[in-house]
Amino acid sequence: MSAPQKNRADLAVRLGGDLPVFAGFTQTARARAMARLQAVGLPHSRDEYWRYTAPDLLNGAVPNLGAQHPQGQLGAKLNPLVLTFCDGVFDAAASSDLALLGGKIALLSNANTDLHFAQDIYGSLEERGQTPVARPFAALNTALAQEGVILHIKGKIARPILLNYVAKADLSDVILHHCIKLDAGAEVTILEQGSLGARGNLVIEADLATGSALHHIRSQTSDDAALAVTHLFACLHANAALKSFTLSAHGRLIRNEAVIELVGDHASAHVAGASLTDGPDHHDDTVFITHQGRACESRQVYKNVLKNGAVGVFQGKILVRQTAQKTDGYQISQSLLLDGDSQFLAKPELEIYADDVKCSHGSTAGAIDDTALFYLQSRGVPRAQAQALLVLAFMAEAVEEISSPDLAEDMRAQVEAVLQRSRL
Amino acid sequence: MLEIKNLHVKLQEEDKVILRGVNLHIGSGEVHAIMGPNGSGKSTLSYVLAGREGYEVTAGSALLQGEELLEMEPETRAAAGLFLAFQYPVEIPGVGNMTFLRTAVNAQRKARGEAEISSGDFLKLVRERANTLKIDADMLKRPVNMGFSGGEKKRNEILQMAMLEPKMCILDETDSGLDVDAMKLVSEGVNALRDAGRSFLVITHYQRLLDHITPDVVHIMAAGRIIKTGGPELALEVENNGYADLLAEVE
Numbered sequence: 001m002s003a004p005q006k007n008r009a010d011l012a013v014r015l016g017g018d019l020p021v022f023a024g025f026t027q028t029a030r031a032r033a034m035a036r037l038q039a040v041g042l043p044h045s046r047d048e049y050w051r052y053t054a055p056d057l058l059n060g061a062v063p064n065l066g067a068q069h070p071q072g073q074l075g076a077k078l079n080p081l082v083l084t085f086c087d088g089v090f091d092a093a094a095s096s097d098l099a100l101l102g103g104k105i106a107l108l109s110n111a112n113t114d115l116h117f118a119q120d121i122y123g124s125l126e127e128r129g130q131t132p133v134a135r136p137f138a139a140l141n142t143a144l145a146q147e148g149v150i151l152h153i154k155g156k157i158a159r160p161i162l163l164n165y166v167a168k169a170d171l172s173d174v175i176l177h178h179c180i181k182l183d184a185g186a187e188v189t190i191l192e193q194g195s196l197g198a199r200g201n202l203v204i205e206a207d208l209a210t211g212s213a214l215h216h217i218r219s220q221t222s223d224d225a226a227l228a229v230t231h232l233f234a235c236l237h238a239n240a241a242l243k244s245f246t247l248s249a250h251g252r253l254i255r256n257e258a259v260i261e262l263v264g265d266h267a268s269a270h271v272a273g274a275s276l277t278d279g280p281d282h283h284d285d286t287v288f289i290t291h292q293g294r295a296c297e298s299r300q301v302y303k304n305v306l307k308n309g310a311v312g313v314f315q316g317k318i319l320v321r322q323t324a325q326k327t328d329g330y331q332i333s334q335s336l337l338l339d340g341d342s343q344f345l346a347k348p349e350l351e352i353y354a355d356d357v358k359c360s361h362g363s364t365a366g367a368i369d370d371t372a373l374f375y376l377q378s379r380g381v382p383r384a385q386a387q388a389l390l391v392l393a394f395m396a397e398a399v400e401e402i403s404s405p406d407l408a409e410d411m412r413a414q415v416e417a418v419l420q421r422s423r424l
Numbered sequence: 425m426l427e428i429k430n431l432h433v434k435l436q437e438e439d440k441v442i443l444r445g446v447n448l449h450i451g452s453g454e455v456h457a458i459m460g461p462n463g464s465g466k467s468t469l470s471y472v473l474a475g476r477e478g479y480e481v482t483a484g485s486a487l488l489q490g491e492e493l494l495e496m497e498p499e500t501r502a503a504a505g506l507f508l509a510f511q512y513p514v515e516i517p518g519v520g521n522m523t524f525l526r527t528a529v530n531a532q533r534k535a536r537g538e539a540e541i542s543s544g545d546f547l548k549l550v551r552e553r554a555n556t557l558k559i560d561a562d563m564l565k566r567p568v569n570m571g572f573s574g575g576e577k578k579r580n581e582i583l584q585m586a587m588l589e590p591k592m593c594i595l596d597e598t599d600s601g602l603d604v605d606a607m608k609l610v611s612e613g614v615n616a617l618r619d620a621g622r623s624f625l626v627i628t629h630y631q632r633l634l635d636h637i638t639p640d641v642v643h644i645m646a647a648g649r650i651i652k653t654g655g656p657e658l659a660l661e662v663e664n665n666g667y668a669d670l671l672a673e674v675e
Binding site for chain 1: 507510515519532
């Protein structure tokens with residue numbers, strides 16, 4: 001069987017008998033996504049972007065839940081509006097009053113047909129993001145998403161919106177799909193925390209109009225065995241700004257993809273991540289940033305701590321189209337290997353068609369600095385504590401990418417909690 | 425305070441002997457200086473006393489107030505009262521200087537069975553001592569030694585010493601990379617800490633530092649041994665005549 005045939009055969013197995021009948025306002029988008037998915041099938045380790053992360057676990061049987069690590073509410077100081085999804089089902093009782101959110105909001109499961117914007121955005125950025133690299137799990141998500149929130153943000157929203165995920169059922173296979181449309185000059189902070197389910201597939205599509213700003217902060221640290229694949233698709237118009245940060249730990253296999261297109265001039269996209277992975281777990285950050293507009297800036301900062309034979313993967317691409325003169329692109333991925341068995345696999349890619357461009361990338365993999373360790377010990381700090389302090393410092397550099405001091409502080413506390421749970 | 429007897433040390437990874445029988449007695453409250461040509465083993469002596477990895481002690485002992493240092497972990501030596509001011513202070517990205525100081529102070533207190541210092545008391549103390557060394561608030565906030573000039577790094581070492589209040593301080597070429605004003609500032613910091621219960625071992629190439637920190641005893645080290653011991657006048661002799669005469673005397 002050829003590779004594409006195998007991919008499609010795997011898909012047929014996963015989907016089982018008859019295809020679902022799509023209905024509601026997302027009907028067309030879902031049908032189109034299903035067609036895209038059927039054309040490529042499920043990912044396979046022979047696919048270029050799945051060479052370092054075997055998709056078998058994601059394609060196979062859904063596992064039981066791992067041990068759950070409840071966390072304090074992310075951004076509690078900022079009094080967030082909370083939307084809770086329990087095993088992928090919206091939990092109104094554990095959520096804020098939707099009317100408080102202002103603007104327009106709808107749930108995927110009961111979206112009104114007057115939400116024309118939702119009809120336009122649902123699946124559209126995901127579809128654009130399928131070229132030049134196919135992202136089958138995102139197409140699968142658009143086709144089969146069980147729930148999600150559709151937000152139309154006008155103006156600046158002071159309180160963050162917290163998407164709170166709670167996993168309770170073993171074998172829960174959760175697919176959520178959120179859409180966020182920001183009008184010109186709008187600004188919002190989206191927080192995510194918790195575990196989607198035993199297996200989670202999440203897509204966020206964000207459309208940023210001129211001069212709008214989206215802050216996105218995610219914590220994926222609450223499940224010991226979770227399988228998760230996420231995609232953030234963002235399209236930035238002129239002067240728009242996106243800042244996204246993800247903290248990951250404990251999951252069995254986590255792959256976070258960011259697919260970002262800077263279409264307007266002077267737009268800015270910063271994506272960052274810090275992760276701690278304990279063997280045999282596997283963590284993957286895959287980023288694809290396309291510069292189309294002039295004088296845009298993009299920045300990727302990723303920090304991975306790996307121990308006990310864990311595997312970390314970073315695939316980061318900056319594509320600069322011919323129109324994107326004066327691009328400023330930056331990418332750094334660093335890993336701290338706490339033992340000789342762990343691995344970090346990095347694939348930085350720059351593809352540049354414009355001639356007046358500044359792009360740089362760097363990638364490092366190394367052990368804890370012995371000299372720094374001795375320096376701390378010589379001041380009386382016990383070795384284990386000194387090591388934890390250095391790991392924390394390493395991860396904290398990515399946390400500095402968060403612009404809100406309150407949220408950065410929350411994240412730093414979460415990093416500390418993660419280190420403690422990992423006995424560091 | 426510190427009693428080093430017949431200390432022999434080689435590099436762990438290679439067959440290179442560095443210290444060949446060092447004997448040194450430093451009494452309580454005394455300031456000793458060690459001078460010597462490059463490669464004589466001065467820095468190795470300081471690292472071995474502080475417990476750095478990579479060295480193998482093949483013979484001898486080093487007692488700090490009667491306790492064997494060489495068998496302790498580096499952090500235990502620190503809690504026992506040993507302090508090494510590094511020749512090249514280490515930069516630690518991501519760890520704030522203030523966090524570093526506080527972690528160190530509290531770790532030592534904990535090791536000695538004392539209560540942690542309160543945030544208020546710590547802040548007051550660190551500000552007061554930083555001020556004396558002309559270390560500003562920004563240097564306290566920045567990651568440890570990151571972006572510090574040579575002089576700032578050395579002042580930061582003295583600040584750590586002032587905060588940790590050790591009994592036995594080893595200064596490894598603290599004068600290297602310092603301009604005249606910085607040397608004065610660092611020396612004043614050291615002198616302020618001199619007292620009857622605290623001893624110093626000052627490792628230096630130049631007599632200049634000893635103009636500011638007057639030693640009680642001066643040792644000359646060569647080829648892994650202390651070859652001559654005398655008063656402050658010995659440092660002047662080295663400054664004027666170099667090491668050649670002294671080395672010839674021994675051979």
